Amino acid sequence: MGSSEGDPEERFIHQVGVREFLMSKYEVTQGQWKKIMGNNPSFFSGENSPIEQV
Numbered sequence: 001m002g003s004s005e006g007d008p009e010e011r012f013i014h015q016v017g018v019r020e021f022l023m024s025k026y027e028v029t030q031g032q033w034k035k036i037m038g039n040n041p042s043f044f045s046g047e048n049s050p051i052e053q054v
Helices: 030-035
Strands: none
Touching: none
């Protein structure tokens, strides 16, 4: 991560390791997100629309 260009706080170039993560085959809907997280930060609304702005 990091960059030799850009903002000063982004210039420290360093390696980052990710041990594991989970990825769904399908997009998370706004309804699913709201049920678990309790909010809906999406700009476009719709219970069956994909969550965005996260």
